[in-house]
Amino acid sequence: xxxxxxxxxxxxxxxxxxxxxxxxxxxxxxxxxxxxxxxxxxxxxxxxxxxxxxxxxxxxxxxxxxxxxxxxxxxxxxxxxxxxxxxxx
Amino acid sequence: xxxxxxxxxxxxxxxxxxxxxxxxxxxxxxxxxxxxxxxxxxxxxxxxxxxxxxxxxxxxxxxxxxxxxxxxxxxxxxxxxxxxxxxxx
Amino acid sequence: xxxxxxxxxxxxxxxxxxxxxxxxxxxxxxxxxxxxxxxxxxxxxxxxxxxxxxxxxxxxxxxxxxxxxxxxxxxxxxxxxxxxxxxxx
Amino acid sequence: xxxxxxxxxxxxxxxxxxxxxxxxxxxxxxxxxxxxxxxxxxxxxxxxxxxxxxxxxxxxxxxxxxxxxxxxxxxxxxxxxxxxxxxxx
Numbered sequence: 287x288x289x290x291x292x293x294x295x296x297x298x299x300x301x302x303x304x305x306x307x308x309x310x311x312x313x314x315x316x317x318x319x320x321x322x323x324x325x326x327x328x329x330x331x332x333x334x335x336x337x338x339x340x341x342x343x344x345x346x347x348x349x350x351x352x353x354x355x356x357x358x359x360x361x362x363x364x365x366x367x368x369x370x371x372x373x374x375x
Numbered sequence: 376x377x378x379x380x381x382x383x384x385x386x387x388x389x390x391x392x393x394x395x396x397x398x399x400x401x402x403x404x405x406x407x408x409x410x411x412x413x414x415x416x417x418x419x420x421x422x423x424x425x426x427x428x429x430x431x432x433x434x435x436x437x438x439x440x441x442x443x444x445x446x447x448x449x450x451x452x453x454x455x456x457x458x459x460x461x462x463x464x
Numbered sequence: 465x466x467x468x469x470x471x472x473x474x475x476x477x478x479x480x481x482x483x484x485x486x487x488x489x490x491x492x493x494x495x496x497x498x499x500x501x502x503x504x505x506x507x508x509x510x511x512x513x514x515x516x517x518x519x520x521x522x523x524x525x526x527x528x529x530x531x532x533x534x535x536x537x538x539x540x541x542x543x544x545x546x547x548x549x550x551x552x553x
Numbered sequence: 554x555x556x557x558x559x560x561x562x563x564x565x566x567x568x569x570x571x572x573x574x575x576x577x578x579x580x581x582x583x584x585x586x587x588x589x590x591x592x593x594x595x596x597x598x599x600x601x602x603x604x605x606x607x608x609x610x611x612x613x614x615x616x617x618x619x620x621x622x623x624x625x626x627x628x629x630x631x632x633x634x635x636x637x638x639x640x641x642x
Contacts, residue, residue: 325502327416330408330412333408339435341434344432412594412595416591417587419509420509421587424512426513511586521609
């Protein structure tokens with residue numbers, strides 16, 4: 287589990303990801319629903335591959351991902367690894 | 376747009392759907408993430424087919440759908456039609 | 465149902481689509497499986513929206529779509545409409 | 554890599570899977586396209602999780618999976634492990 291200071295330092299490497307004290311999170315906006323859902327599908331593939339599953343929500347062309355390591359009750363490398371993979375999409 | 380009374384009457388036909396004053400909504404719990412995401416995929420297919428898109432959110436094996444007709448600024452037949460299709464899955 | 469001549473004329477508007485005497489078809493190659501599957505998901509959304517379903521096949525990062533109007537026992541506007549939508553993705 | 558005899562012995566544990574000399578394969582028929590595509594999505598999640606990707610094809614409500622270990626140029630435990638996971642869906 288990381289300290290708030292470590293989390294902030296790591297967030298600097300990830301464009302537009304933020305920390306709300308519980309999760310690191312980011313919202314993604316796409317051209318339409320189809321594009322947003324295709325993104326979510328790729329996120330689902332990452333989640334199963336890494337066995338690490340984000341909380342997510344969607345409104346039409348917008349998808350929000352929230353990451354946290356439940357077992358550690360905090361933010362860990364797993365969350366940043368996941369976020370980096372998402373940024374590579 | 377339906378009155379609250381009409382909405383409540385229509386909800387009686389749909390198991391476990393509820394009205395919160397803005398949306399009709401229901402949460403679905405599955406055996407695992409894969410099953411939950413397969414359900415979500417089928418909901419996405421309905422959404423594109425009907426050109427009516429729910430707000431949705433998920434936490435691992437749980438999916439929540441929230442329906443409302445934005446154009447009408449309320450609940451309409453479209454929402455109940457969508458909910459019925461979801462119940463047929 | 466279109467004549468072979470009409471089909472060929474219409475194919476000229478669609479990059480890399482071909483006619484094999486039964487279907488119009490095209491293969492798409494992506495960076496990896498995830499990208500290919502996201503494409504296939506968007507094709508599935510189009511298929512449900514238009515109620516017109518291609519034959520499809522995939523090998524890792526490659527997806528092949530084959531279109532034909534079964535009811536008409538040939539190629540129709542529906543197939544070209546579908547192919548155009550796919551090209552817009 | 555397994556001998557044909559080993560492959561046949563292992564296939565006996567898997568309902569309706571067959572060996573064609575190159576792949577082990579099975580076709581699955583569903584109630585409609587949506588159900589078939591939801592199944593395919595779950596197969597995609599397995600594929601990314603195991604980093605083992607089947608050849609696949611579909612016609613409306615029918616999905617065919619073909620498995621083979623390319624690196625080994627034959628059938629291996631990976632293919633049977635994959636097929637078992639699919640049967641658990």
